[in-house]
Amino acid sequence: xxxxxxxxxxxxxxxxxxxxxxxxxxxxxxxxxxxxxxxxxxxxxxxxxxxxxxxxxxxxxxxxxxxxxxxxxxxxxxxxxxxxxxxxxxxxxxxxxxxxxxxxxxxxxxxxxxxxxxxxxxxxxxxxxxxxxxxxxxxxxxxxxxxxxxxxxxxxxxxxxxxxxxxxxxxxxxxxxxxxxxxxxxxxxxxxxxxxxxxxxxxxxxxxxxxxxxxxxxxxxxxxxxxxxxxxxxxxxxxxxxxxxxxxxxxxxxxxxxxxxxxxxxxxxxxxxxxxxxxxxxxxxxxxxxxxxxxxxxxxxxxxxxxxxxxxxxxxxxxxxxxxxxxxxxxxxxxxxxxxxxxxxxxxxxxxxxxxxxxxxxxxxxxxxxxxxxxxxxxxxxxxxxxxxxxxxxxxxxxxxxxxxxxxxxxxxxxxxxxxxxxxxxxxxxxxxxxxxxxxxxxxxxxxxxxxxxxxxxxxxxxxxxxxxxxxxxxxxxxxxxxxxxxxxxxxxxxxxxxxx
Ligand code: NAD
Numbered sequence: 001x002x003x004x005x006x007x008x009x010x011x012x013x014x015x016x017x018x019x020x021x022x023x024x025x026x027x028x029x030x031x032x033x034x035x036x037x038x039x040x041x042x043x044x045x046x047x048x049x050x051x052x053x054x055x056x057x058x059x060x061x062x063x064x065x066x067x068x069x070x071x072x073x074x075x076x077x078x079x080x081x082x083x084x085x086x087x088x089x090x091x092x093x094x095x096x097x098x099x100x101x102x103x104x105x106x107x108x109x110x111x112x113x114x115x116x117x118x119x120x121x122x123x124x125x126x127x128x129x130x131x132x133x134x135x136x137x138x139x140x141x142x143x144x145x146x147x148x149x150x151x152x153x154x155x156x157x158x159x160x161x162x163x164x165x166x167x168x169x170x171x172x173x174x175x176x177x178x179x180x181x182x183x184x185x186x187x188x189x190x191x192x193x194x195x196x197x198x199x200x201x202x203x204x205x206x207x208x209x210x211x212x213x214x215x216x217x218x219x220x221x222x223x224x225x226x227x228x229x230x231x232x233x234x235x236x237x238x239x240x241x242x243x244x245x246x247x248x249x250x251x252x253x254x255x256x257x258x259x260x261x262x263x264x265x266x267x268x269x270x271x272x273x274x275x276x277x278x279x280x281x282x283x284x285x286x287x288x289x290x291x292x293x294x295x296x297x298x299x300x301x302x303x304x305x306x307x308x309x310x311x312x313x314x315x316x317x318x319x320x321x322x323x324x325x326x327x328x329x330x331x332x333x334x335x336x337x338x339x340x341x342x343x344x345x346x347x348x349x350x351x352x353x354x355x356x357x358x359x360x361x362x363x364x365x366x367x368x369x370x371x372x373x374x375x376x377x378x379x380x381x382x383x384x385x386x387x388x389x390x391x392x393x394x395x396x397x398x399x400x401x402x403x404x405x406x407x408x409x410x411x412x413x414x415x416x417x418x419x420x421x422x423x424x425x426x427x428x429x430x431x432x433x434x435x436x437x438x439x440x441x442x443x444x445x446x447x448x449x450x451x452x453x454x455x456x457x458x459x460x461x462x463x464x465x466x467x468x469x470x471x472x473x474x475x476x477x478x479x480x481x482x483x484x485x486x487x488x489x490x491x492x493x494x495x496x497x498x499x500x501x
Contacts, residue, residue, distance in 0.1 A: 007430045008041035009114040009143075010102055014129055015121035016046025016057065016084065020150065025120060026061045027068035028423035033078050034071075037427055043105040047087035047098060057084035081109075089125045095136035102138060113143030116429060123152055127166035134170035148177045148429055151242055152233065153438075156454070157447035164440055173440055177429050182243040183436040184421030184428075186410060187380045191250040191352075192264075194378065194386065201376070202255070204356065206331045211373070212485070214338045214353040215247050216492050217380075218345035218473070220297050223319070227310035234317045236289075236457070239341040241450040245272070246438065247352065247380075248337050252327050261435040265442065272445035276326040279452035287453055288477040289462060290320030292344040295470030302344065302470045316461050319343045320468060322478035323453075324485075338482055340489070344470035349492040350380035364391075364401050372403045377495050384410035387495065 011029075013021055032038045046057050058079040065075060085101055087094045106113060117133060119126050126149055132138075139145050147167065154160025167176060182188050195201055204210070217239060223230045230238065249268040256263040278286045293304040306313050320342030327337065356374040364371055375389035388406040393399060428436055467475040473489070482489055 007114065007432075008039040008109070008111050009116050009430055010043050010045065010105055010109075010111045011116045011118060011426075012045045012047065012098070012102065012138075013118045013120055014047050014087070014089070014125070015119070017048040017050050017052070017060070018120055020120045021046070022060070022064040023068065024420065024422040025118070025426070026064045028420050028426055030065045030069065030071070030075070030078055031420070031423045032427055032430075034074065038430075041109045041111060042081055043109045043111065044082045045098065045101060045105070046082060046084045047094075049086065049088065051086045052084045054082070054084050058082050089121070089129055089132070092132065092136050095132045095138060099136060099138050111143070113141040114145075115139075115141050115143065116146045116148060118148040120150055123150070123154075123163075127163050130167040130170045139170055144175075144432065145171065146175050146177055146429055146432075147171045148179060148425075150179050151181075152237060153178050153242075153443050154447060155232070155237065156451050157444060160443055160447050164443075174434065176440075177425075177434055177437040178439075178443060179425060180242050180246050180438050181421045181425065182246055182380075183438070184423075184425040185380055186424075187378055187384045187386075188247060188250065189424075189436065190386075190410075191247070191378065192259075194376075195251075196255050207333050207335045209356055210335055211355050211357045212336045212338060212482075212487050213251060214355070214482075214490060215244060215251075215340075215351075216353075216489070217244065217341040217350040218347055218492065219343050220345065220348045222292065222302060222344050222470070223305060223308050223311065225309065227308055230319075231311060231315060231317050234454075234457075235319055235321045235341055235343070236450055236454055240321055240323070240339065241446050242438070244339045244341055245446045245449070246442075248275075248325060248327075248339065249442070251352065251354075252332055252337070254331070259435075261433065264435055265439045269439070269441045269445065270329075271327060272442060272449070274327045274329040274332075275445075275449055276328050277449065277452060278323075280456065283453050283456040286325075286481075287321065287323040288475060288481050289318035289457055290322075290342060290468045290475040290478065291315070291317065291462070291465040292319050292342070292468055292470045293466030295344065295472065297344065297471045304466050304470070305344075306466065316458075316465065318457065318462075320345075320474045320478070322474060322481055324481060336485060336487075338487075338489070340474060340478055342468075342474050346471060346473050347493050348382060349496075351492050351495060352378040352380065353490045353495065354378075355487070355490075364399065371401060375490070375495075377490075379410075379496075383496060 015021055061082050062075050062079050066072060085098050119129055154163050195205060249271040252271045253267040256267045291305050295302060305311055305319050306315050322340040325337040354376040358373060362371050371391050377387040379385045386408045390404050391401045392404045394402045425436060
């Protein structure tokens, strides 16, 4: 569903003093407000432990918007819609106060009983909050009720199932919006358009013409202050179970019969069902784990993971994963999808490289000319765009070839107005459009896949950790994983949009 209608709603943010709310949610809400996409009839209740007043909260909201966007036009009016209620998530009395405030704001702003509950808090509270929202009467409302839930959704399939069963006591599946913020990114949303709106891609989008697909999501940052969470999660749970597998699903799915939430989700689910399960001894043939050691990033020396704050000096947690995924269906038989993601790598970059097969006969090889494979590169972040790598004739009398790049940079055309992922996702939720959120079936199948890998890794201590230097592109074994199939990782920094202009 996509309409330009604005909806009136109360948005209740749990964890309103937290990092996510400050850095992402308030600036995104402000953008929506400035664009006229939030009706005048909206109110936000922030809740957290801090004993703030409404005024203190508004000052904080203004500060976060000014820091993120440097804008102050209409900021006072925007902030006047914000209310604060100190809260303890386990205490019914807190919820009753929230319910009363919600009721007052409902009348004041004529919100028609529409309520969005945004859980921007540590995941151990998700289930408890959902329970209280129902038992303390906050979900008893005449309008819609929707629950936005942050990642991670569970720690493995078992805990995700438990959490899901608990939340489903208070909200129906179609009222649950599980955030995967990659699905809000402009170029991730573009994958479907590139595939299904271009006559020259879709006919080639299969095992006959594509040799392999590579998805890299690399960060320069280390674990920062997140070690308490990350030590238990690692890159596999933090990045692969959700973001990486979601990108694979969008790249691999069959064309949906229409662009409705249900149809798109059902095609994505089929991809997860076709994913070859990797388990037991096979895990080390298909997956490589890594942990960063000391090294240098942008010329500055940095510590290894085991020396970071709150990290066990013997930690077995992976900060890097490379994997080869096989999708066992007609379209993708034999085509590897390589994924790799990690911290403290050479560059901050998320890119998809679709490598096409070589043409059946290279007429130019006789001229000692190596034809470069055709590539479609989708730049997800920080650059946004598409690059097509082709071969063309060199200028002059000879018939030698030259690689050329056709480049579309999203930045150049509408970059200034490219909304943040969170802005898009908040707007989608206001519209009742759950397409870019993950359905339970997707979550369950991706945990089932990932659990088999973590089971092996958790039961065998890596003897090689740390096995890549900070500032590199990961362990050598990640290169070997691809090389044994006759391929190599495309260097993400060589593929940057700027290099292609
Ligand atoms: P945070 O630690 O900065 O904030 C947590 C918030 O919860 C604070 O407002 C705190 O007051 C509140 N809180 C904690 N215990 C409470 C209790 N007992 N009762 C009431 N309030 C309580 O966390 P964050 O970084 O904002 O992350 C929130 C969620 O968003 C997490 O699920 C995280 O995984 C997810 N997330 C965060 C980011 C990010 O950029 N920060 C990105 C992606 C996902």
